[in-house]
Amino acid sequence: MKQYYVKGNNIITTLVPHQASWVIKKIFNARTYAPGNSTIVLKHKLSISQIYRELRGNFQKVSWRKMLCNNYAPPKCTFITWLAIMGRLATCENLLKVGVHCDQVCSQCNKENETFEHLFFLCDFSYEVWSAILRWMGFRRNVEAWSVELQLLKQHNNNSVSHNVYRMAISMTVYLLWKERNARRFSQLLHTPNMIVRHALMLIYTRCYSVKKFASVV
Known part of the structure; x- marks a missing residue:
C-alpha cells in the first residue's frame, strides 16, 4: 500500500506541527474521523459517498x-x-x-x-x-x-x-x-x-x- 509523507514523516502517524497554520492543523486532525486505522485515506481512488458509507457504518434501514x-x-x-x-x-x-x-x-x-x-x-x-x-x-x-x-x-x-x-x-x-x-x-x-x-x-x-x-x- 502506498504511503504518503510530509517532510519525511508518514502523514498518518506524524504529529501535528505546532507551528502549522490552523488550516494545516484542521487537515491533520481530520485523520481522526477516518475509520479502519485511516486506511481509507490511502486509497488511490476515493469518493465522498464511499467515505460517508464507511463513517456511517452498517445499520438496519427503517421501513419508513x-x-x-x-x-x-x-x-x-x-x-x-x-x-x-x-x-x-x-x-x-x-x-x-x-x-x-x-x-x-x-x-x-x-x-x-x-x-x-x-x-x-x-x-x-x-x-x-x-x-x-x-x-x-x-x-x-x-x-x-x-x-x-x-x-x-x-x-x-x-x-x-x-x-x-x-x-x-x-x-x-x-x-x-x-x-x-x-x-x-x-x-x-x-x-x-x-x-x-x-x-x-x-x-x-x-x-x-x-x-x-x-x-x-x-
Whole structure:
C-alpha cells in the first residue's frame, strides 16, 4: 500500500506541527474521523459517498425511510410526520404519560379522549379529511389505522410522480390535522374538514409548481 509523507514523516502517524497554520492543523486532525486505522485515506481512488458509507457504518434501514427522505413536502410537514412516526407528538395521551394534565377530550369531535390514533384516524373530523384526500388521489378504500397506513406507504417507494405526490399528501395532511388540533386547543379557531382539504390541495399544487417533473399534476 502506498504511503504518503510530509517532510519525511508518514502523514498518518506524524504529529501535528505546532507551528502549522490552523488550516494545516484542521487537515491533520481530520485523520481522526477516518475509520479502519485511516486506511481509507490511502486509497488511490476515493469518493465522498464511499467515505460517508464507511463513517456511517452498517445499520438496519427503517421501513419508513422513503416517506421522509424522498418527500417533496415542506420541511415543517416532514418534521411533524417524523414526530408522528416516532410517536413523539405532544398529544394529551403522551402528555399524561409524563405527568402533564390537560383536557383529554378530543378537540375535533368532543366525543372521545385524544390519543394519537383517534386524533388522526378514528376521529370523525380526521376521517372525513383523509377520505377526501384519498379520493382526490384516486383511491377507493377506507382510511386505515396509522400502522396499516405506514405499511401501505411501503408500496409507494419509487420515484414516480404519483408516488411522490402520495408521500407529499400524507405528510401535508398529518401536518394540517396537527395544526388544526393546536388551533382549536390554544386559539379557539375552528375550521371545517372541507377547509382542511382545500388547504392541503393548495399546498400540494404549490409544491408541484416548483418541481418541474410534477408538471403533469398541475
